[in-house]
Amino acid sequence: xxxxxxxxxxxxxxxxxxxxxxxxxxxxxxxxxxxxxxxxxxxxxxxxxxxxxxxxxxxxxxxxxxxxxxxxxxxxxxxxxxxxxxxxxxxxxxxxxxxxxxx
Numbered sequence: 213x214x215x216x217x218x219x220x221x222x223x224x225x226x227x228x229x230x231x232x233x234x235x236x237x238x239x240x241x242x243x244x245x246x247x248x249x250x251x252x253x254x255x256x257x258x259x260x261x262x263x264x265x266x267x268x269x270x271x272x273x274x275x276x277x278x279x280x281x282x283x284x285x286x287x288x289x290x291x292x293x294x295x296x297x298x299x300x301x302x303x304x305x306x307x308x309x310x311x312x313x314x315x
Contacts, residue, residue, distance in 0.1 A: 215287050218263035223248065224256050231266060232279045239275045 219225050223246065230245060231237050243253040243256060260266045264283040269276045 213281060215263045215265055218259050218265060221256070221259075222250075224260055225254075227256060227260065228265060231277050236276050236278045238279065242277065273299065 219228065224306060226246075227242055233242075239253065239257060242257070243250050246253060257266065257268070257275075260277075261268055264280055266277045266283075267280045269278070
């Protein structure tokens with residue numbers, strides 16, 4: 213799944229925020245923070261894993277989740293590229309408008 217699509221869902225964004233703010237979290241601790249079923253939480257976490265936004269480690273009976281910095285970094289790079297693209301476009305528009313104003 214596309215990373216941006218995975219984060220389009222509000223519960224998944226909130227899960228990412230919780231995991232990031234805690235460093236790591238067990239799936240049961242994540243589930244306790246939501247008013248949705250444990251199976252729904254499991255599905256959301258699966259989407260985040262498949263999008264490579266989180267990693268999961270099994271410890272005994274627990275599944276521990278962490279934010280995957282590589283997945284976040286790829287999104288950040290894309291966003292920076294888009295920001296640079298639009299900054300360049302607006303700079304070109306500014307130059308054109310100034311040229312037409314003076315001319």
